Amino acid sequence: MNQLKLGIPKGSLQESTIRLFRQSGWRISLSDRNYFPEINDVDIHCAICRAQEMSRYVENGTFDVGLTGKDWIMENDSDVMVITDLIYSKVSQRPARWVLAVPLDSPVRDVKDLAGKKIATELVNFTKRYFAAAGVEVNVEFSWGATEAKVISGLCDAIVEVTETGTTMRANGLRIVTELMQSNTQLIANKTAWDDPWKREKIEQIALLLQGALRADDLVCLKMNVSEANINGVIELLPSLNAPTIAHLYQSNWLSVETVVAKQVVRELIPKLIKRGAEGIIEYSLNKVI
Template sequence: MPIKKEKQTSRHSVPPCNSSGIKKIKFGFPSGTLRNQTIKLFEAAGYEVKLEEDLYQIWIDDPEIKCVLSRAQEIAKFVKDGILDAGITESAFIIDQKIDVVEAVKLNYGSKTWRNGKIVIAIPEDSKIRLVKDLKGKKILARVPELTKNYLKKHKITAEVEYTDRPGEPKIPALGDALVEFTNTGAALFAHGLKILDTLIETSPTLIVNKKVWADKDKREKIENLGVLLMGARVAQEYVGLMLHASNDMMETVFKILPALKKPTVTHLRGENWFDILTVAHKKEIRNLIPKLKEIGCTDIVEFPLNKVIL
């Protein structure tokens, strides 16, 4: 679904006034590389999102939530300090900054895909560094400096670590020997002639909440409900629904090969020896599953997309 961009401000761009009595939740919406995928997630969860790039503002059609577009790294600190009530940041920033917040939901997606990103150490393709121990005495530019220092300490390596903001890839090798950076597909690293030496941790966009806000019953309920919708939309990216007809003689074989989050729903077709079966399957399984079902005689096989899967 295309992202809606407003070129001019308008009163109609802003959601209507909150009539529920709940004080608006100030929500940190990540900018930068996470922005577009987060917009897709909110839209899949049922929200209309309006982005006004020129004014660096974003809205969703919920009068109880006021979105503030900000860097994920800043969101972690703003939520901790109570400037924001809640927001989405990278779990790596929570660790790096030792942020004391409630981690409500790990949403498990990256900047361009529906899978987690990683924090990696990258070096130039022609670097003489071959092993992690070769980082000794080198200069390392890092998006997450404290996490990097802990990694080096674990490996008993002494090196110079300097913080860098995005984009970090063009700065190597001119300003440093190695780079600690976020990556999802590795494409940006490879495009700048870098290769991955090692992975520090996996990182996930995470819905975080200020601790005092979490103690507020109304706000907590609102944020928890948002988390349920976002996670349901996220899980649905990996699954599809499947409907089919099978005769009584086929049922035992069908049940053996059908994967499901829970047992399939089975409905007897009136006046016939056939059954309607409804189930959910992982997208990666469906291409092998449908031919097997067809082979054993199942008919009217229909695959359909899912909007949300609430586990």
């Protein structure tokens, strides 16, 4: 029987990944001691793997497909197929930024100022390649954690660390010298698996539905009743994917109007719709928009 081997990232991406798959139609069931979660699809076999290692296991065929950050693909220099970008933070749509940072009172102002200095980071291989490309010789050490504290306490001269806004770094007395890269979550596939027609179709199905779920997360559907006399004024306000759906109510000069809009405009839009004569406005969430 054909079966697709799917890698689920352990750690910070795990919960959002499982939630995204659930919204896409796949229920993944985890237990605390089980690294092989159940999924409601007999064609898929799941396993848990750290995001930092995922691309290596996808490359060597342990997994046919998996989810990990672009940063760890680059760190491992993995030869994999990137199927699609998946940005699924519920709080922020900003990508993660890997930055070079130093203490506020450091004399370092430029990458070249770190020649001969010590840098701590979890992203060792990428950092080495970055400084080599810049022609600056540095000593890059792997950091097991608490990386920001190491540069503050003088255990290293600079760090390469991940951030979104840089607020936490500033609060901890650090200054960003430069940004090295931006990263987001990606769905990746093993190249041999991608060449297999059955596995490729299954991977494409997963990518399509995950993207549909992500798209739906930023949208809602609005449904309302509008009289024929007020319809033009209401339609002028309504954004939509193509055009609003309009249907006559039974034996009435009123219309039912339905459209899909971005979540962030709803609070401003609904009062305007009421002023234009819309009534019985209903807002509901969407699972997928394909």
